[in-house]
Amino acid sequence: MPRKPRSRESFRRVLASMEPAEPSETWTSAVGTGVIEEHAGARWQLRRGPLDVRVARRLAVTASLLVVGNGAGTGLRDVPADRRAETWTCAEARYEGPGGTVEGPDWPTEPVYHAYEFESDDGRSMLLLDETC
Numbered sequence: 001m002p003r004k005p006r007s008r009e010s011f012r013r014v015l016a017s018m019e020p021a022e023p024s025e026t027w028t029s030a031v032g033t034g035v036i037e038e039h040a041g042a043r044w045q046l047r048r049g050p051l052d053v054r055v056a057r058r059l060a061v062t063a064s065l066l067v068v069g070n071g072a073g074t075g076l077r078d079v080p081a082d083r084r085a086e087t088w089t090c091a092e093a094r095y096e097g098p099g100g101t102v103e104g105p106d107w108p109t110e111p112v113y114h115a116y117e118f119e120s121d122d123g124r125s126m127l128l129l130d131e132t133c
Contacts, residue, residue: 049116
């Protein structure tokens with residue numbers, strides 16, 4: 001005998017009987033606000049992005065800083081100069097920004113990346129590889 005579909009009415013009653021939830025803590029990303037406060041001795045302002053893969057590839061080498069942003073850019077990890085090429089190679093294979101091609105396992109098995117350029121008040125440039133996992 002075929003099963004009868006459940007009524008949505010009981011679900012609506014359950015929802016209506018629940019107390020409103022407490023507001024959750026809001027995480028604001030550096031990309032969302034366009035500002036990174038007090039990192040590497042400066043305040044950083046979003047200049048442009050998401051960047052085309054060719055621009056990101058160039059900045060991975062030429063920018064004053066290369067930073068990987070975990071958790072939607074809320075946790076920043078500086079990449080040492082001697083690890084930039086390796087870091088970019090990994091990110092480029094999973095680059096979801098303009099011109100990029102995501103290779104390998106589907107998200108969320110491996111993170112995907114977008115790149116953004118920030119500029120400091122003293123004129124330095126930062127490439128932020130925003131990691132989404």
